[in-house]
Amino acid sequence: xxxxxxxxxxxxxxxxxxxxxxxxxxxxxxxxxxxxxxxxxxxxxxxxxxxxxxxxxxxxxxxxxxxxxxxxxxxxxxxxxxxxxxxxxxxxxxxxxxxxxxxxxxxxxxxxxxxxxxxxxxxxxxxxxxxxxxxxxxxxxxxxxxxxxxxxxxxxxxxxxxxxxxxxxxxxxxxxxxxxxxxxxxxxxxxxxxxxxxxxxxxxxxxxxxxxxxxxxxxxxxxxxxxxxxxxxxxxxxxxxxxxxxxxxxxxxxxxxxxxxxxxxxxxxxxxxxxxxxxxxxxxxxxxxxxxxxxxxxxxxxxxxxxxxxxxxxxxxxxxxxxxxxxxxxxxxxxxxxxxxxxxxxxxxxxxxxxxxxxxxxxxxxxxxxxxxxxxxxxxxxxxxxxxxxxxxxxxxxxxxxxxxxxxxxxxxxxxxxxxxxxxxxxxxxxxxxxxxxxxxxxxxxxxxxxxxxxxxxxxxxxxxxxxxxxxxxxx
Numbered sequence: 001x002x003x004x005x006x007x008x009x010x011x012x013x014x015x016x017x018x019x020x021x022x023x024x025x026x027x028x029x030x031x032x033x034x035x036x037x038x039x040x041x042x043x044x045x046x047x048x049x050x051x052x053x054x055x056x057x058x059x060x061x062x063x064x065x066x067x068x069x070x071x072x073x074x075x076x077x078x079x080x081x082x083x084x085x086x087x088x089x090x091x092x093x094x095x096x097x098x099x100x101x102x103x104x105x106x107x108x109x110x111x112x113x114x115x116x117x118x119x120x121x122x123x124x125x126x127x128x129x130x131x132x133x134x135x136x137x138x139x140x141x142x143x144x145x146x147x148x149x150x151x152x153x154x155x156x157x158x159x160x161x162x163x164x165x166x167x168x169x170x171x172x173x174x175x176x177x178x179x180x181x182x183x184x185x186x187x188x189x190x191x192x193x194x195x196x197x198x199x200x201x202x203x204x205x206x207x208x209x210x211x212x213x214x215x216x217x218x219x220x221x222x223x224x225x226x227x228x229x230x231x232x233x234x235x236x237x238x239x240x241x242x243x244x245x246x247x248x249x250x251x252x253x254x255x256x257x258x259x260x261x262x263x264x265x266x267x268x269x270x271x272x273x274x275x276x277x278x279x280x281x282x283x284x285x286x287x288x289x290x291x292x293x294x295x296x297x298x299x300x301x302x303x304x305x306x307x308x309x310x311x312x313x314x315x316x317x318x319x320x321x322x323x324x325x326x327x328x329x330x331x332x333x334x335x336x337x338x339x340x341x342x343x344x345x346x347x348x349x350x351x352x353x354x355x356x357x358x359x360x361x362x363x364x365x366x367x368x369x370x371x372x373x374x375x376x377x378x379x380x381x382x383x384x385x386x387x388x389x390x391x392x393x394x395x396x397x398x399x400x401x402x403x404x405x406x407x408x409x410x411x412x413x414x415x416x417x418x419x420x421x422x423x424x425x426x427x428x429x430x431x432x433x434x435x436x437x438x439x440x441x442x443x444x445x446x447x448x449x450x451x452x453x454x455x456x457x458x459x460x461x462x463x464x465x466x467x468x469x470x471x472x473x474x475x476x
Contacts, residue, residue, distance in 0.1 A: 023056040023063065030067075030120040032138040035095070036113075040143050040177055040241040043096035050090045054122030054132045061126035067091050071106045072115040072137060078105075079119075096176060099142045110144040146171065147194040150179040150205070150238060155188030156229050166196040169238065170312075170332045177241040182254050183330065184233050184357045189226035192238055192245075205238065205245075215243045233286070233357050252285040253356040255304040258314070260352075262299025264342040266292055266467070272307045278354065286357040291366060293349045293392045293467055294323070298339040301354070303330065310334040314354070314361070322346060325362045328354075348389055349466065368394045368420070368464060372405030374452040384411045387464065394464040397476065400429075401457050404449040407434070407464070415440035420464075426451035429460075432471040 030051040035042070054063050064086050068079035080101060082091050102108040106116075115137055122132040151166030158165035169179040169192070179192075192205040192215070207225040208214035215238065216225070233250040260276035261267045267274035278288035301314035314328045315338040323346045329338070349366040369384040371377050376398055377384045387394040404426070410417030419437040427433075427450045437446050459476040 023053055023060075026053045026055050028052060028054045028120060028122055028132045028134040030118055030134045030136045032118055032136065036139060037141045038095050038099045038143050040146070043094065043099075043146075043176060043241075045095045046092040047095050047098050048090055048092050049118055049120075051120040051134065053089065054124075056124055056126070057129050059124070059126045059129055061124040061129055062086055063125075064123050065089070066121045066123070067118065068121070069116055069118040072117045076117070076119060080105075096146075100145045102140070102142045103145055108142045110142050113139050113141045115139045146176045146240065149196075150240075151193045151196045152181060152185070152190050152236070153193050153196075154190030154226060156185045156190040156227075157188075159186065159188070162198075163193060163196050163200065163202065164198045166193060168196075168329070168331070169236065170330075173332065175239075177239055179238045179240070180236065182233075182235045182250065183359055185229050185231065187229065187231040189228050191222055191226055205240065205243075208243075213244055213246065215240075215245050217243065255312070255356075256280055256285075257304055257306075258288050258290075258354060259302040259306065260290065260292065260299055261302050262297060262339060264294050264297030264299045264340075264347075271302060271309055274302060274306065278352075286355060288354040288356065289351060291349065291351045291466070294342045295347050296342055296344045298341050300337075300339045301328075314359070316340050323350070323363045326360065328359050328361050330359050349392070366409060366466075367411065368466075369408050369411055370396055370405055370462065371408050372403060372449060374400050374403030374405045374450075381408075381414055382411060384408070386411075387462070392465060392467055394462075394466070396462040398459065399457075400452050400460050402452055402454040404451050406447075406449045421446065422448040422450050424448060429456055429473055432473055434471055 028051065030049065033048045035047060049067055051065065056063055065084040065088060067082040067084055068076055070076045070079040084091055102114060103110065106114065108114040116139070117135055117137055119133055119135045148171060150169040151163070152169065153163050153166040154161055157167045167181060167183070169181040172178040172180065193202045195202040203217065203219045204222050205215040205217055206223055207227050208216050209225060212227065227247060229247065235248045235250050235254065237246040258278040259267060259274040261269060261271055261274050263269060265276050267276045276290060276292055278290040281287035281289070303312040303314055305311060310333050312330070312332045314330055316328060317326070317338070319336070319338040320341045321338070322341060351364040351366055353362040353364070354360070367386040369377060369386050371379060371381065371384060373379060387396040406422065407420035408417070409419070417439065420434045421437045423433045423435050424431070425448050427448065429450055429452055461474045461476055463472045
């Protein structure tokens with residue numbers, strides 16, 4: 001095989017400087033690169049088609065060039081066609097892209113040579129000059145195209161070796177030979193497969209008998225060489241060209257930002273500066289939470305960097321999945337573009353919790369209760385009647401008697417969740433400022449309530465907007 005630099009030689013892409021005599025005496029011809037065996041390591045290398053100037057028969061006519069290539073014997077019935085334009089004498093295509101075209105479009109068999117034909121056609125602005133063409137053959141041997149995903153299959157992935165339950169690894173955007181997975185594995189064994197078909201006809205990458213860091217490619221057979229891991233979080237990086245694998249324990253996810261995006265969310269479809277941002281737990285960095293309003297519509301979750309529709313996303317397993325707890329797919333790319341669906345019946349305010357160690361999501365509908373001896377609920381934690389939620393606001397109309405009150409977002413037992421308390425002791429009902437108190441943090445010093453006097457007793461309308469942090473209390 002020739003040195004790579006020699007193989008990459010191409011002619012200049014633009015020849016405006018050619019003397020007019022060149023176009024009067026030249027004979028159109030076309031050549032291709034000398035690369036005859038495509039290898040995965042050449043994925044980003046350019047394959048070049050080069051041609052000479054056509055003959056404009058002394059007319060000084062402008063010349064346009066069209067490049068086509070097709071399988072030999074098909075007479076250019078199904079060609080790839082490139083309109084090169086004027087004064088252009090070469091076309092380059094990445095070997096990885098050309099390799100996929102040969103296999104997917106022309107039925108080339110990986111590892112077997114295929115003979116193609118390339119044709120350059122010159123047309124002239126002066127209609128008196130006839131169209132000119134030149135054809136050449138080129139024979140290349142393609143490699144098996146990279147799979148969109150690799151799958152972690154085995155007891156470490158799903159508890160068994162069911163291929164359909166494999167965990168998808170994400171193909172790198174900059175190096176298509178590299179695949180990564182960041183997330184949890186249960187204790188056990190695994191291999192890598194190039195599909196999650198239930199037919200067991202897929203090919204596998206198994207552990208080398210010599211080194212855990214090396215892989216062996218096997219066609220349709222697993223053998224008995226597996227990687228073994230204990231339960232935990234891992235980042236796995238596999239490279240299918242150099243047949244290496246890294247299995248690295250993780251103490252935190254490889255991202256710290258998650259955003260909600262969609263017309264059901266506060267962000268709308270703004271992928272550049274989404275408003276809905278999850279908070280990462282400082283004690284457990286795999287947990288992310290956000291309390292937010294969801295309206296009828298759909299949404300998905302942007303992970304890491306903003307501004308990229310084909311970046312990293314959390315999406316539901318199926319498109320149109322409802323608001324229900326379960327597993328999610330962590331994917332890089334535009335497809336499949338699954339989204340969660342919110343209906344008018346499921347719209348509301350939710351506390352959403354993401355566990356990045358398991359790629360799971362949990363939805364808890366946020367209820368708010370008025371509690372206190374000034375209210376009909378009394379201090380009867382566990383049997384409280386909630387406020388009414390609609391259009392992003394919580395409302396309650398009822399009688400207040402002399403006494404005190406505060407708000408709670410839970411109805412289980414004391415100190416189990418978040419309260420909304422006054423900001424001063426015995427706060428007057430005319431002062432609607434409030435603060436959050438989580439699981440009784442601060443003790444009695446933070447257990448501040450509103451005070452209702454006998455003169456203030458009566459029927460009141462409460463409107464609480466948690467998104468804006470505003471409370472109104474109006475006597476009816």
